[in-house]
Amino acid sequence: MKCRIFCVVVLLAFFTVSEVHIAGMSLRGLGVEPRCRCSGTERRRIGKLIESIELFPPNPHCKDTEIIATLKSTGQEICLDITAPWVQKIVEKIMANKAP
Structure with a gap:
């Protein structure tokens, strides 16, 4: 027993x-994360160091829009602060390129 x-x-x-x-x-x-991917975000300008950027809209597991940049030199992924003006410009460019 x-x-x-x-x-x-x-x-x-x-x-x-x-x-x-x-x-x-x-x-x-x-392809579903059970929680938010980002625990902290980077606000400093690191545009020249970025190789690629992925934008993740809010979903049932995370209420926040998340932007994750992959660095050229190391391949490290860094979460970007969506309220930073330089990040907002990048998001606008991404959205403009996706528009039909």
């Missing part, structure tokens, strides 16, 4: 700690 209780506790702990899965697939595998 003690073994059964112990096994149930271990299984519950495992499911609590592991990623959320749907039909055997991780939400990350489906």
Whole structure:
């Protein structure tokens, strides 16, 4: 009896700690993040260091629009502050290029 209780506790702990899965697939595998990607943002001008930028609109897991820049030299990803004027200009350019 003690073994059964112990096994149930271990299984519950495992499911609590592991990623959320749907039909055997991780939400990350489906391209869905279970939370916001950015915990902090960069406000300084780093435009010359950026190789690429990805814009992530709000979704059920994160209420914020997130902008993630990949640096040329290191490939490091940095979250940009969407309220910074230079970042807003970049977003405007991205949106203008996507307009039909």
